Amino acid sequence: MTEFVSMRSVIEASYFIAAILFIFGLKRMSSPVTARGGIIWAGAGMVVATLVTFLYPGMGNYPLMMVAIFIGGVLAWVSGKKVAMTDMPQMIALYNGMGGGAAAAIAAVELLSGEDHGLVFGILAVLGGMIGAVSFSGSLVAFAKLQGIMKRTFRFGAQQFVNLLVLAATVILAGIIVIQHSGVNLVVVFFLLALILGVTMTLPIGGADMPVVISLYNALTGLAVAFEGFVLQNAAMIIAGTVVGSAGTLLTQLMAKAMNRSLANVLFSGFGDEAIEASEIAGSMKPIEAPDVAVMMAFADKVLIVPGYGMAVAQAQHKVWELAQLLKDRGVDVKFAIHPVAGRMPGHMNVLLAEAGVPYDIIYDADEINAEFATADVALVIGANDVVNPVARTDPASPIYGMPILNADHAKNVICVKRGQGAGFSGIENALFFLDQTRMLYGDGQAMASQLIQEVKSL
Amino acid sequence: MIDGFIALYIFMLAAFTGYEIIGRVPSILHTPLMSGSNFVHGIVLVGAMVALGRADTTLELVIGFIGVFLGAGNAVGGYVVTERMLEMFKSSKEKSS
Numbered sequence: 258m259t260e261f262v263s264m265r266s267v268i269e270a271s272y273f274i275a276a277i278l279f280i281f282g283l284k285r286m287s288s289p290v291t292a293r294g295g296i297i298w299a300g301a302g303m304v305v306a307t308l309v310t311f312l313y314p315g316m317g318n319y320p321l322m323m324v325a326i327f328i329g330g331v332l333a334w335v336s337g338k339k340v341a342m343t344d345m346p347q348m349i350a351l352y353n354g355m356g357g358g359a360a361a362a363i364a365a366v367e368l369l370s371g372e373d374h375g376l377v378f379g380i381l382a383v384l385g386g387m388i389g390a391v392s393f394s395g396s397l398v399a400f401a402k403l404q405g406i407m408k409r410t411f412r413f414g415a416q417q418f419v420n421l422l423v424l425a426a427t428v429i430l431a432g433i434i435v436i437q438h439s440g441v442n443l444v445v446v447f448f449l450l451a452l453i454l455g456v457t458m459t460l461p462i463g464g465a466d467m468p469v470v471i472s473l474y475n476a477l478t479g480l481a482v483a484f485e486g487f488v489l490q491n492a493a494m495i496i497a498g499t500v501v502g503s504a505g506t507l508l509t510q511l512m513a514k515a516m517n518r519s520l521a522n523v524l525f526s527g528f529g530d531e532a533i534e535a536s537e538i539a540g541s542m543k544p545i546e547a548p549d550v551a552v553m554m555a556f557a558d559k560v561l562i563v564p565g566y567g568m569a570v571a572q573a574q575h576k577v578w579e580l581a582q583l584l585k586d587r588g589v590d591v592k593f594a595i596h597p598v599a600g601r602m603p604g605h606m607n608v609l610l611a612e613a614g615v616p617y618d619i620i621y622d623a624d625e626i627n628a629e630f631a632t633a634d635v636a637l638v639i640g641a642n643d644v645v646n647p648v649a650r651t652d653p654a655s656p657i658y659g660m661p662i663l664n665a666d667h668a669k670n671v672i673c674v675k676r677g678q679g680a681g682f683s684g685i686e687n688a689l690f691f692l693d694q695t696r697m698l699y700g701d702g703q704a705m706a707s708q709l710i711q712e713v714k715s716l
Numbered sequence: 717m718i719d720g721f722i723a724l725y726i727f728m729l730a731a732f733t734g735y736e737i738i739g740r741v742p743s744i745l746h747t748p749l750m751s752g753s754n755f756v757h758g759i760v761l762v763g764a765m766v767a768l769g770r771a772d773t774t775l776e777l778v779i780g781f782i783g784v785f786l787g788a789g790n791a792v793g794g795y796v797v798t799e800r801m802l803e804m805f806k807s808s809k810e811k812s813s
Binding site (some may be wrong): 282287294313317322334337338355393471472478479485493494495504600612614616617 | 802
């Protein structure tokens with residue numbers, strides 16, 4: 258018996274250490290200087306918690322457990338190593354969905370065992386299971402959409418009503434399960450409904466809003482994990498889950514704010530990828546050739562580069578950085594200006610630039626850099642569109658009106674590298690392209706960057 | 717036993733901690749942080765292991781197995797992608813390899 262008790266203390270102490278490592282790890286991850294160490298701390302916490310769980314009293318099925326860990330771990334390891342940086346958002350969605358599914362599975366096993374945990378624990382188990390299942394199926398839909406497996410956005414008139422109906426049915430079933438705490442069929446139907454709810458909630462949301470949704474599901478998974486932690490009396494799960502739940506909620510709000518949307522708006526309006534009728538913009542787009550751009554930049558004092566997702570898609574970030582280095586060697590002050598939602602989600606562009614080797618201290622946020630556009634000789638907009646559209650400041654009728662933008666239009670010269678003449682991700686015509694000081698450099702981002710490098714070198 | 721008000725206290729303090737940690741983060745780190753917090757809730761693996769360890773019926777075994785599989789995927793995948801992203805953040809003072 259004493260051995261049993263001391264084993265229990267070893268386990269609890271290890272979970273405690275794991276929780277501390279998670280919190281300090283996350284804290285370190287919130288600064289670029291210490292971020293790398295942060296994930297290693299958190300990783301150590303995870304290893305400790307996992308290993309010590311094998312010592313948990315009263316457990317069996319170890320071979321099965323090891324097989325499951327091995328398969329899941331290896332698949333995730335290989336896919337995580339292989340994925341391109343541009344595809345990072347959907348990968349996060351996938352792993353997050355797996356976590357939600359695991360939380361739902363815990364709830365399912367607990368509910369199926371038919372043990373009476375008491376009312377509070379019953380409610381928590383059911384709630385955690387429901388949230389986990391919604392997060393699971395919802396994240397999978399988000400993954401499918403961003404990966405391009407599912408291209409269409411499904412929307413029909415009474416969709417909100419249907420969602421509400423499914424939600425109500427799920428909650429009622431949850432109530433019955435809590436009170437009766439028995440019935441295999443009820444539990445199965447309950448989880449099926451929760452899974453359907455995740456799908457129907459996510460289907461109408463457009464691709465542009467997906468990052469916010471992924472972040473929301475991330476927070477929800479955290480919450481589900483915390484609830485199941487209460488049910489299993491596992492302190493590490495409670496603390497880690499709750500920390501992620503609240504941190505994720507805050508992150509979701511920050512992201513939504515950066516995109517100028519409210520969370521309710523994202524979830525219920527479905528703006529995402531609708532084509533919007535915008536007012537015609539007077540003037541014309543004026544093309545320019547690469548040699549002229551090279552001269553313009555090489556003899557400038559200050560060049561601000563505004564990269565967008567288009568640059569990343571063209572895999573041009575390495576070339577752009579090479580170009581920036583050439584300009585810096587000539588004494589030009591080169592800075593990167595990043596809009597909060599450049600790329601697929603806030604901070605995604607920073608990751609993509611970091612991959613190309615751009616040091617983070619010449620990369621600036623919109624707030625930090627916006628005043629500098631007025632003193633910049635050249636603003637090089639490459640693959641960005643909506644985030645530099647001055648319509649957001651001027652035209653109240655525009656759907657992006659009020660969104661914080663980069664003031665590229667304040668620069669003395671604006672060069673826009675663009676594949677063709679079409680509109681951007683949101684389908685809104687960009688007034689920046691029609692300004693007097695704007696010249697369009699038509700072509701593939703990578704090809705154009707290479708050409709600019711050659712031209713600057715030959716000067 | 718983590719029960720009643722003790723549970724509420726833990727919940728409240730942990731929620732506050734999470735909020736404080738993210739509060740003043742530059743947007744450049746939003747993606748890695750989301751990925752990092754995604755990794756942290758991979759702790760669900762531990763719970764899934766316990767659930768599978770106690771499972772008796774075939775249905776419970778199957779669901780438990782799926783749970784452990786998914787939890788392991790969350791933890792390992794979350795770690796790998798977060799580490800890959802953070803590895804790339806360098807200041808201009810450090811020499812890139």
